[in-house]
Amino acid sequence: QVTGASLDPVVSMYEVGAALGLEKHEAGMLAEELIMEGWVELKTLSGGIGITLEGLGALDVKSPEPSSDVQKLGDDRILGEQDRKVVASVLDEIRAELAKEVQDYALLEEIVIDIKTIQVQLLSLSPKTAIIKEILRSISSALSRDRSSETGGRIDAMIQG
Numbered sequence: 001q002v003t004g005a006s007l008d009p010v011v012s013m014y015e016v017g018a019a020l021g022l023e024k025h026e027a028g029m030l031a032e033e034l035i036m037e038g039w040v041e042l043k044t045l046s047g048g049i050g051i052t053l054e055g056l057g058a059l060d061v062k063s064p065e066p067s068s069d070v071q072k073l074g075d076d077r078i079l080g081e082q083d084r085k086v087v088a089s090v091l092d093e094i095r096a097e098l099a100k101e102v103q104d105y106a107l108l109e110e111i112v113i114d115i116k117t118i119q120v121q122l123l124s125l126s127p128k129t130a131i132i133k134e135i136l137r138s139i140s141s142a143l144s145r146d147r148s149s150e151t152g153g154r155i156d157a158m159i160q161g
Contacts (some may be wrong), residue, residue: 001040010048053150054100065129077145079127087122087132091115094139097151107142114139133159 017027031049034040039055042048071086073079077102079087099112114135121127121135143152 010050011045013047013049016049041096072160073129073133076129079122079129079132083129083132084122084127086134086158087118090136090151090158091118093151093154094143097143107145111139111142114142 013031014024014027017024017030020027020030022030028047031040031042031047034055035042035049036111037058039052040049043050070124071082071089073083073086076083078132094111094115098108117136118132118135121131136159140152140155143155
């Protein structure tokens with residue numbers, strides 16, 4: 001209830017624990033268990049946590065509708081600073097999704113190589129937007145082959161245009 005069924009808010013695991021009548025140590029242990037289950041994710045090093053889609057599902061709460069304010073990659077030939085941040089954020093999301101459950105080793109390998117290719121492209125002083133978009137398209141396709149992937153849907157929305 002603290003997050004209003006939204007995936008964005010960050011709340012202190014200790015405040016949540018206190019609301020449940022738990023001491024700081026007990027709150028940390030509970031948060032650790034919830035993280036292991038994939039129901040919450042650690043968002044800050046100081047104990048900030050946020051609920052995941054799986055956590056909402058475990059609570060039988062309807063998942064929020066995909067945000068209409070999905071950040072899209074620009075159409076400039078070279079990736080701008082804001083676009084670099086968007087790409088870094090989506091790579092973090094992809095890694096988190098892959099860490100949850102590996103269904104197919106060959107697919108995992110394919111996606112990891114695509115991620116590494118993006119990372120190499122981002123090392124360039126002039127990373128090419130078209131290359132990044134094409135690799136993200138490949139990752140989205142791979143994610144959708146393995147499972148119903150909300151991350152894949154967000155990637156698709158991000159690279160349209």
